[in-house]
Amino acid sequence: MRTFEYVRPLDVPDALAAHAGDTATAYLAGGTTQLDLMKDGVLEPARLVDITRLPMRGIFTEGTALRVGALTTMEELAADPTVERRLPLVREALLLGASVQLRNMATIGGNLLQRTRCRYFRDPGVAACNKRAPGSGCAAVTGPARMHAILGVSERCIALHASDVAVALVALDAVVHVEGPEGDRSVPLTEFYVEAGTRPEVEHTLGHGELITAVEIPRLPETTRSGYLKVRDRVSYEFALTSAAVALDIENGMIRDARIGLGGVGSKPWRAAAAEEVLRDAPPGPAVFREAAEAAVTGAWTVPGTEFKVELAKRTLVRQLTTVSEVAP
Structure with a gap:
């Protein structure tokens, strides 16, 4: 790890000022990804701006939504009574996303901005990585x-975005609130991420020096059923092979609204809008669930090592739709 300057501002304006003047500056919150990448030599910031003392922590009700400070930890959000009662897909994604030790360190803002878990990106000895060095190629395509x-x-690029809770938040139309040198703005999470296959070196729409200050999470109606299913190689802490965040509002035997996010398969947390369209105004059942699953993975681009994910993603979604709707398979 290279040497770096460390600063700890006490308010947001000072943090923005400390970051804005140097492109080699990075923010530091929980550090559960940032520090690993620095130790590996993937990231080498000249200055770290520690934002952990900023007033950006807490969970508040605002109308029909929850406003979550960006420095709120994963564990704090999972323990919130409103999340437990009205947003079970968020709670389950948080609890399945990391060990309890990491959940007590990792922040919500940091989780949304975590870097890809691609083994080639995280190994500076691999030269071919368009995310680290644009134009160098993608070792994962042939490896x-x-x-x-x-x-x-x-x-x-076929790098994967590994966040679990971001999958649930994308399905819910969550919004991130951002402050930066040019002022404040709000960005729907569905518009926040950039697909790796388009510009691998750009992962999100944050400008230099901008900082996520809060996340706004709409609460589901009381009648909506939801949950998060994560399929992985082992039950203990592990990243998803595939996952599905599902919320269904069923009335009089018909699906009035459907919200679906897929994980383990996208270069960004994936909103399965085509699957939602199949489900809306349809009776829940195996046939329509399979049709929705087919629509969810339309356009998949695979290499020999990822071909199995197409079928696994479809089965994951069908299983979770069946569970949430309480329809017998």
Whole structure:
């Protein structure tokens, strides 16, 4: 790890000022990804701006939504009574996303911005990585790629976004609130991420020096059923092979609204809008669930190591739709 300057501002304006003047500056919150990448030599910031003392923590009710400070930890959000009662898919995604030790360190803002878990990106000894060095190629396309993405990818990059809770938040139309040198703005999470297959080196729409200050999470109606299913190689802490965040509002035997996010398959947390369209105004059941699953993975781009994910993603979604709807398989 290279040497770096460390600063700890006490308010947001000072944090923005400390970051804005140097492109080699990075923010530091829980550090559960940032510090690993620095130790590996993947990231080498000249200055770290520690934001952990900023007033950006807490969970508040605002109308029909929850406003969650970006420095709220994963464990704090999972323990919130409203999340437990009205947003079970968020709670389950948080609890399945990391060990309790990491959940007590990792922040919500940091989780949304975590870097890809691609083994080639995280190894500076691998030269071919368009995410680290644009134009150098993608080693994952020809190498072992079991943990890589099949949606939003191309021969330029098949890196996977590994966040679990971001999958649930994308399905819910969550919004991130951002402050930066040019002022404040709000961005729907569905528009926040950039597909790896388009510009591998750009992962999100944050500008230099901008900082996520809060996340706004709409609460589901009381009648909506929801949950998060994560399929992985082992039950203990592990990243998803595939996952599905599902919320269904069923009335009089018909699906009035459906919200679906897929994980383990996308270069960004994947909103399965085509699957939602199949489900809306349809009776819940095996046939329509299979049709929705087919629509969810349309356009998948695979390499030999990721071909299995197409079928696994469909089965994961059908299983979770069946569970949430309480329809017998």
